[in-house]
Amino acid sequence: MHMTGDCLIGWQDIHHEGGFRAFDPTRCAELEPSFSSATMEDVDRACHLAAEAFVSCRLVPREQRAVFLEMIATALEDATETIVQRAMQETALPQGRLTGEMGRTTGQLRMFAAIVRSGEATDPKWDKALPDRKPMPRPELRQHKVGVGPVAVFCASNFPLAFSVAGGDTASALAAGCPVVCRAHPAHPGTAELVGRCIRKAALQCGMPEGIFSLVGGEAHEVGAWLAEHSAIQSVAFTGSCQGGTALAAIGAQRPDPIPVFAEMGSINPVFLMPEAMKKGAAQLGEAFVTSLTAGVGQFCTNPGLLVGLDGVDMDIFAKAAASALAAQNEGVMLTRGMADSYRGKVKRLMATDGVDLVALSSGNGETTRARGAFFRTTLSVFLQNRHLQDEVFGPCSLLVTCSSAEDILSLSRHLEGQLTVTFHMEAEDMALAQRLLPTIERKAGRILVNGWPTGVEVCAAMVHGGPFPATTDGRFTSVGGDAIDRFLRPVCYQNFPAELLPDDIRD
Numbered sequence: 001m002h003m004t005g006d007c008l009i010g011w012q013d014i015h016h017e018g019g020f021r022a023f024d025p026t027r028c029a030e031l032e033p034s035f036s037s038a039t040m041e042d043v044d045r046a047c048h049l050a051a052e053a054f055v056s057c058r059l060v061p062r063e064q065r066a067v068f069l070e071m072i073a074t075a076l077e078d079a080t081e082t083i084v085q086r087a088m089q090e091t092a093l094p095q096g097r098l099t100g101e102m103g104r105t106t107g108q109l110r111m112f113a114a115i116v117r118s119g120e121a122t123d124p125k126w127d128k129a130l131p132d133r134k135p136m137p138r139p140e141l142r143q144h145k146v147g148v149g150p151v152a153v154f155c156a157s158n159f160p161l162a163f164s165v166a167g168g169d170t171a172s173a174l175a176a177g178c179p180v181v182c183r184a185h186p187a188h189p190g191t192a193e194l195v196g197r198c199i200r201k202a203a204l205q206c207g208m209p210e211g212i213f214s215l216v217g218g219e220a221h222e223v224g225a226w227l228a229e230h231s232a233i234q235s236v237a238f239t240g241s242c243q244g245g246t247a248l249a250a251i252g253a254q255r256p257d258p259i260p261v262f263a264e265m266g267s268i269n270p271v272f273l274m275p276e277a278m279k280k281g282a283a284q285l286g287e288a289f290v291t292s293l294t295a296g297v298g299q300f301c302t303n304p305g306l307l308v309g310l311d312g313v314d315m316d317i318f319a320k321a322a323a324s325a326l327a328a329q330n331e332g333v334m335l336t337r338g339m340a341d342s343y344r345g346k347v348k349r350l351m352a353t354d355g356v357d358l359v360a361l362s363s364g365n366g367e368t369t370r371a372r373g374a375f376f377r378t379t380l381s382v383f384l385q386n387r388h389l390q391d392e393v394f395g396p397c398s399l400l401v402t403c404s405s406a407e408d409i410l411s412l413s414r415h416l417e418g419q420l421t422v423t424f425h426m427e428a429e430d431m432a433l434a435q436r437l438l439p440t441i442e443r444k445a446g447r448i449l450v451n452g453w454p455t456g457v458e459v460c461a462a463m464v465h466g467g468p469f470p471a472t473t474d475g476r477f478t479s480v481g482g483d484a485i486d487r488f489l490r491p492v493c494y495q496n497f498p499a500e501l502l503p504d505d506i507r508d
Contacts, residue, residue, distance in 0.1 A: 001079050001194055003086070005035040007042055008196045008215040010049045011204070014042055020219045022189050025092045025333050025340075025369040035189040037218030040226050043181075047232035049211030050150035050179035056209040057147065057177045061504075062116050068206040069113040069174060072166055073106035075198035083194045087160045090188040092333040092369070097296065101161040108168050108459055111482065112175035121145065121175065121485045124506045129496075139496045142506040145489035147177035149234030152227045154248070155185040155192060156239035157335050158299045164188070165195040165215065168459075168484055169237035174212070176488035181233065183224050184217035187336045192217065221247075228252060228261070235488055238263040239301075239479065242392070242470050249473045262487050263473040264466065266392035267420040269302050269454045272409065272437065273309035273318065274430035277451075282314045285425055286321030289398075290329065292453035294362070294373050297332030298396030299339070302421050302454040305393060308412055311379075311402035319400060322375055323360035331364025331372045334395065340369045343395035347374045350399070353389070355382035362396070371395050380408050390417055406433055413437055418468025418475060419445040421454035444468060446475065 006013035016036040024031055076083070084098045091098075115121050122144040129140035151173040156163035163169070170180050184192035196215035203212050216223060224244075228236050228251040236252055238245050238261065245263030252261040273285065292304050309315055334340040344366060350356055355378055362373035373396035383389050383401045403409045416422075422445040424434050441448055446467035457465050457480050465480035466472045472479075477487050499507055 001082050001197060003033065003190055003193055005033040005193070007036050007038050007217055008193070008200055009042055009046045010210040010214055011200070020186065022090045023336065024089050025336060028368055031089055031190065035217055037220065038216035038223050043216055043223065043226040043230065046181045046214035046216055047150060047227070047230040049214060050181050051232040053179040053209040053211030054147070054149050057179065057212070060177070060208070062119060064206060065175065065177065066113040066116040068202055068208055069109045069116065069171060071202035071206055072199050073109040075202050076102065076106055076166060076195065079194060079198055083191060086194060087188060087191040090191055091160055091335050093160070093296070098161065101159060104459060105161045105166055108162070109166065109171045111459065112171045112485065115482055115485060116175050119505055121489065122505045126506065141493055141495055142497065142502065143491055143493045144503060144505045145491050148488050148490050149178060150232050151178045151180050151488055152233045152236045153180050153182045154224060154236070154238040154240065155183065157185050157187045157339070160188040160191045161195070163239045165192045166199055168480055169239070172484040173237065173488045176485050178235070178488045179212045181214045181216065181227060183227055184215055186217065186219045189217050224248065225251060229255065231257065234259055236261040237479070237487065240265065242266040245473060261473055262477060262479065264301065264479050265470050265472060267301055267467065267471045268305035268390060268392055269419055269421045269423070270306040270308055270416060271304045271423040271425065273307060274424060274426040274433060275310055276427035276429040277425040278309060278314035278318060280427060282317040283321040286318040287325045288453065290322050290325035292455045293398050294326070294329050294332070294396045295455050297334055297371055298373065299335060299394065300455050302457060304423070304454055305398050307398060307400040308409060309402065310409070311404055315402055319359055319377060326360045326362050326373050326375050329362040329373055331362055331366055331370045332396065333369050334371050337369050339394060340371055343371050343393065343397070346391070346393045347397055349388065350374070350376050350397070353386055355379065356389070356399070359400070373397070376400065377402065380412055383412065384415060409433070410436060410440070413440045413444070416444050418471040420465060420467045420471045421445055421447045421449060423449040423452065423454055425451055446471065446478065
């Protein structure tokens with residue numbers, strides 16, 4: 001598969017001189033080729049094509065949509081070696097991780113194909129006419145869900161495949177019958193183009209309308225703003241920082257025709273270390289914590305960034321085991337220079353916070369694109385007095401907050417912001433405390449775990465990858481699992497309609 005550095009606008013390749021290059025964070029060197037930065041005219045063209053395609057999508061049968069998703073998956077599998085090799089260069093992620101991520105990506109596409117075939121996402125309803133009802137007759141009413149319109153998908157930096165060009169946002173939008181204009185992440189533009197060409201190949205093979213998919217790139221934030229502001233775009237899906245997500249949400253809200261922005265943003269994923277669980281295995285929990293913390297150099301939105309438990313001997317055992325495990329770890333290469341710089345800055349801020357003590361660092365110098373794992377400890381009073389201790393530190397950094405009583409743990413839980421996940425490590429004897437925590441935690445998190453670690457998100461029907469702000473901009477939805485399609489659908493009711501005019505889903 002040939003990589004040109006072009007934007008993919010419908011069936012056209014658009015090239016501009018004077019673009020930008022990808023960066024290899026392992027070698028700290030730029031990569032060929034030069035990639036085109038999309039202009040406002042490119043974004044406008046892509047959005048207009050998407051609007052035209054959306055009109056045609058109403059006539060595309062469910063089976064054709066399902067086959068389209070499956071053919072994207074097949075095209076990606078055929079190009080896996082090329083895509084993974086390029087992604088390794090652009091992200092410093094290992095081959096095994098990226099190969100697994102490719103499997104997750106194709107699995108998501110096939111899952112949504114099955115959902116489209118079944119018709120379950122349209123959620124058809126039929127209330128029969130009651131002409132003899134008194135005092136007023138009831139008309140016949142039928143309902144199903146339709147796509148909202150063209151969707152702007154913003155790719156994630158930390159998942160160049162599963163949360164990127166052909167990831168869950170794109171797959172669920174296409175499954176809903178919504179064309180996608182994808183904003184490639186500038187950290188891995190080559191990977192984005194290769195994946196985008198697979199989508200376009202499948203679209204051509206399946207006879208999908210031009211404009212069903214476009215890919216625009218560039219380093220400037222304006223590209224994303226042009227996309228979110230465009231009148232043809234009816235919804236935005238974003239995975240990234242709180243700053244980026246809230247900026248897009250503001251654009252969506254301030255448009256003449258406001259649109260929803262589904263942004264998955266920051267989370268520190270608190271882990272509650274219950275007393276009896278600590279008595280039975282504090283050292284083992286400390287070691288397992290470090291394994292979760294440092295996986296992928298901590299570059300997961302579900303990284304365990306906050307630990308909570310009772311002060312005392314068991315907590316000291318936990319902290320000592322975690323410190324020893326972390327000190328034995330080597331520094332890791334982060335996805336970009338900017339992320340590494342941001343990580344170091346936030347770690348330095350924690351070091352400079354009165355009452356926050358550094359427990360351990362992993363080995364290395366933590367220079368250029370590299371990051372050392374960092375583990376800190378503080379008390380409840382310091383945590384409550386310093387708002388920034390709830391800020392996500394994107395990377396292998398975590399803070400332990402020790403409490404003097406169960407009441408303190410409950411108090412901390414009430415001060416937490418919205419989270420993607422909250423974890424309980426507990427034994428049967430901890431049930432009473434867990435029951436007291438649960439009503440608060442249910443209001444704070446989209447996924448609650450027992451005796452596990454939050455890193456690792458299963459793609460299945462019951463999964464929720466979302467949560468109250470600032471975890472996301474709308475905690476009623478998930479960006480992972482079959483229900484992710486709900487973000488891009490809306491209900492339409494048909495009253496007393498002739499059968500010939502009804503959509504196929506609700507005709508019989």
